Amino acid sequence: MTDAYIFDHVRSPRGRGKKDGSLHSVTPINLLAQMFTAIKDRNDFDVTAIDDVITGCVTAVGEQGGNIGRFAAIMADYGDEVPGMHVNRFCASGLVAANYAAARVMAGQADLMIGSGVESMSRVQMGFDGGAWLIDPQVTNKISSVLQGISADMIATKYGFSRTDCDQYAVLSQERTKSAWDKGHFNNSIIPIKDSIGQVLLDRDEHMRPGTTVEDLGNLKSSFNDMGEIGFDSVILQKYPEIENVIHVHHAGNASGIVDGAAAMLIGTKEAGEKHALKPRARLVSFADTGTDPSIMLTGPGKSARAALARAGLSKDDIDVWEINEAFASVVLRFCQEMDLSTKQVNVNGGAIAMGHPLGATGNMLLGIALDELERTNKRYALVTLCVAGGMATATIIERI
Secondary structure, rough: OOOOOHHHHHHHHEEEOOOOOOOOOOOOHHHHHHHHHHHHHHHOOOOOHHHEEEEEEOOHHHOOOOHHHHHHHHOOOOOOOEEEEOOOOEEEEHHHHHHHHHHHOOOOOEEEEEEEEEEEEEOOOOOOOOOHHOOOOHHHHHHHHOOOHHHHHHHHHOOOHHHHHHHHHHHHHHHHHHHHHHHHOOEEEEEEOOOOOOOEEOOOOOOOOOHHHHHHHHOOOOOOOOHHHHHHHHHHHHHHHOOOOOOOOOOOOOOOOOOEEEEEEEEEEEEHHHHOOOOEEEEEEEEEEEEEEOOOOOOOOHHHHHHHHHOOOOOHHHHHHEEEEOEEEEHHHHHHHHHHOOOOOOOOOHHHHHHHOOOOHHHHHHHHHHHHHHHHOOOOEEEEEEEOOOOEEEEEEEEOO
């Protein structure tokens, strides 16, 4: 099997996913095209050598629909010859795009690929694409479908994480993110987003709330208590009858923020790198997609991490850098509990609680953040994982070159 290498990675800063967010005026295709342009300009390769562009996008409707990566590549002047395709594994879509690009290379069916992701949540609202698992009673009854926040609260209840535990972790995320930005840990990958006349709109993640305290968060009302009372609690309690009541601990301050963002990664063979003067930065070692209970839905990262480790022939002690998406604080706390890790070991540069979670792009961003951290610390292996709606998870392991 052919090895697949990461040659470069870029990501946008994350803009608030509201109409007053700095990236709201930028269309999703423009946001993604700026990533493609940046990775082309940084590496000066022949764009016609790209065999395919794979793009993760969750709410692929309206201006985010219609195979957005194909046309973003054309907008970035890659030419008509470069094809593109869209993938959707909910929150892991951007990571899956990189994995599938690597899989093509590993299988000997491509030499140079781009895996990418985009989500403009200020312009295309999450959930606009619908889905039977949300709206068809036969399906929702079969899987005991509930809101993700209810699932996150059930994780906290079932595995013993208090409101204070979750708030303390959220504050840690804010502190780490500010420190990482202040120390320039993201400088190598961040691409400032510009408007049509070349003026910079945003060059720094703007969802951050540095200085947030546990006391501040304690004043926020739990977000999902009312939804639980109107029936969602009873639905998930039917799946978990050993639990007496769902304790609602999550709110806007200890859950991932709604933001706009995009990212792209250049992946290929050693030979393609030599031909186009591209220096390998990391090797994609293994990846895994797994399924779990679609009701509690967010408990998969541990399972996917173990599967990726097994495929790589590694143990958790071999991993130097851990990145798990901070969809909700309880997801990270459960992952650490399940994998016997300390919160000191994961997300050392902060995460989506502070920076935000641009659904289709986040996994790609996390892989790039892990790569940068491996290089910064001169370490060897990193593992990236995300929980996924509907009871799934994806994990990827890379090795620094």
